[in-house]
Amino acid sequence: MKLEDVLQKHFNYSSFRIGQKEIISSILDGKHTIAMLPTGTGKSLCYQLPGYLLKGKIVIVSPLLSLMQDQVEQMMMNGEKRVIALNSFLSHEEKYQALHQLSKYKFIFLSPEMLRSDQVMNKLKEIGIDLFVIDEAHCISQWGYDFRPDYNKLGEIRERLGSPLTLALTATATPEVKDDIITSLKIGEWEEFIYSVDRPNISLIVESIRTYKEKTERLVELITSLEGPGIIYFSSKKLSEQMVSLFKERGFSKVAAYHGGLEQETRILIQQQFIQGQLDVICATSAFGMGINKDNIRYVIHFHMPLQLESYLQEIGRAGRDGKQSLALLLYSPGDEQLPNQLVEGELPSDAQLDWLYKWLMEHREALNNLSLFESEIKRVSGFTDNQWRMVEAFLQCNNGAHIEKTIDQLKKFINERMLIKLNKIQEMYRWTQLTECRRKKILNYFNEEKTIEMKNCCDCCGVDYSEFYSFITKEPSIKIESSFHWKNHLAEILLSERKNEE
Template sequence: MNLETILQKTYGYTSFRPGQKEIIASVLSGKDTVAMLPTGTGKSLCYQLPGYLLEGQVIIISPLLSLMQDQAEQLMLNGEKKVIAFNSFLTHEEKRQSLMNLRRYKFIFISPEMLHFEAVLSQLKKLRIALFVVDEAHCISQWGYDFRPDYLKLGEVRKRLGSPLTLALTATATPAVKEDIKKSLGITEGSEFIYSVDRPNISLSVERLNSYRDKIERLVELAETLEGPGIIYFSSKKIAEQTAELLRDRGVGSVMAYHGGMDQESRILVQQQFIHGQLDLICATSAFGMGINKENIRYVIHFHMPLQIESYLQEIGRAGRDGKKSIAILLFAPGDEQLPYQLAESELPDNVQIDWIKGWLEENPEVMSSLSQYEEQIRQVSGLTDTQWRVFEDFFQRKSSQGIPLGRVVEEIKVYNQKRLESKRQSIEEVYSWISMNVCRREHILSFFKEEKTEAIRNCCDVCGLELNDFTKKNNKENQENLQYDWKNHLDALLIPGE
């Protein structure tokens, strides 16, 4: 079997990117595989190509609805009709029809939350699963930067499905997180492919400014002068919206905001306009970018300090997927480190909230076996956010199912939350240290992942030396095509599940 011939016939590419061929060959040889490839190096091909060569369905577990939709859409745009994104975007009737006809599909994207439902698992068990793919596998680890409680259950789900051939993919996993992935999924033997997180074509820069106002002015200046397309990341939906409006008012190209608070149609519209060159710049929260298939993003700016080195790498990795020079700039002003601490604390229920829920459950012991049915009531009175509720409910259900009494469960939740908070604080301190230290920024990041810098890179970082003029606008007319694109028909097609 000549994989290059199959690659060219199926995708039109003449060669693989580093790591792709080795991972695909491992999967095709029947080995469970854990792979870490940097953001932007084509992880999706590692399950798509084997999927065409293996008999049966490919199940892809994906953490974000937007990511799932993007990946499913890319397959459809490449001519694959037997693909479905099975998630909460589907109506009840669409879910019912899709479940009854899962055998029609070759690629089935599904959120981990959907695997809670026995009806879904029951239908999946009837399939001949050729490959079980866990995308963004770092979400499994309780100590990873983007832990999702629902991912913890994937090991049990995999077991119930007969332990099918499995591929776990991630772009950023420390050695400890990688071991967590294998342990949780029950992968005792198999192959590992761990590639460097480094993207040499992305220059790294931190600019220290004196105040918030100075940051805004510098941001406008960069947006005016840097060659795009670009993405600016914010920790606040409101500030992303306000900055997009400011940039439009200042005449900075075609700019739109993107965040999780927008409705599905608006998000898809912004994504597609950006991909097709109708927008030059996106002011986004972290909800934007995963799975976006746009190779020519030239810069990524962080207006707010990231909470972790890993998420920072994920986000800057959206630049320069074509291999051409790109730049990542982080703007920092005194006091910026306080916001990440506040965000980290807000992700977990505090002790007062936990104690209130304990008191309520003691007064209503009959609801403990069906806690999820009372989510709205509990959240309304306790003030838990969606994220806090997911953390609390998952922990409570796991411990209660083991027969642990309420009082002990509550104490264990408090201990667990404290450890998680300490872990998040440590991650924030690592980012702050990286910002503050006067050493090669690339070298410092690589050391975090137990790697070493092995080559000299022109325009490596602001510490080693960087010519910002190399990244400024040229007098060209790139990204001006497709101006008459039929967005209404495109959106209609995207919003029809399974088509």
């Protein structure tokens, strides 16, 4: 059967997007494969389609619980019932039932933490794996912007599972990160498919705005004038909700907030309302977007500066998946770079927290035999967040509880190195917002690529015709402010030009 026939039968598509067929063919030829495809080009198809042609199970390791749930829900809504996610969303009883019925599932999504369980590993060995998929594979590399200690163990886990056929997928990886992925996974020979991170149909714009108040009013102006649908990213759950309230006060009703603090049912509802066109704008944190199958998003706005170019590319890549012209707009105010610095400091455990943990472990050595039993108490007293604790726990388990002092010292060293990497990436992102030359060229150079084609509406430094992004059915903004450009003037010019043409 031709691959295009399988594509039509199971996914109702008549043709493949760039890279998909080559990657799928490599997998079906039994070759370990590393693939870098830009966000929005359909990475999930690269393991879902082979799943219908391979006899055994497809295991997908995913770092984000929300992404995992999104993918499972989408597959089920598309008619695939043999799919399950094993993660912390499951109760003890649900996990027990899932493991005992695991052989009936074709697609098994797993968090890397779940692979630490001997019970899970033994069950996976028992049912057999035809394809081992690592999604967001950049998380393997300590040089990556989103390094996860548990991802760094996936090479050992592959060997324990019998070194199954492996597919590593990412949207953003510098050459050094790619080399780390190859070394860590221990896959010997492999096929490599590296495609450009560039999305030529997305125009890149940075607007400098003096104050927070002006930035807020500019945002109101934008959503009442831009052709949607769109996503607005914030670094704060609270602010995303406040903006929704403000938009509704200004008469814009088809808007909702989305963040990790919402109940799972609420998140799924908002996603579906957005996909079905019942919502025009989502005010979101970075929790939103991964796995969202909506191809007509016309703009992505960043109210806050992202922490690094890699995540910026992933987030703007949710626009224009239909290939039509779309807009990525970052609103920058002086001092915005301070918030990412604070967020990075909050992501990593402090020396004071680790010193407390060292003393506590010296007094409770029995806890090292089963850290999960003491997790709640440790987090309550120490103030570790969930992410901080996962990092700490991974280091302690790597050393099997031996040499506590040495382990804590190694962890402190690792955290200091991670802090430097993250701060450097924030500075790289900040410098990009201050460019006076082509923004696209700078991003491509960051990933060791060259800008080889000239394009219309490349970026604000090269020149952008903003009028192409405005809706002809607009609302009057509630408040008029000064900004770097005026959409109403552009719109008036267009209408006047059209009248002259008609005459």
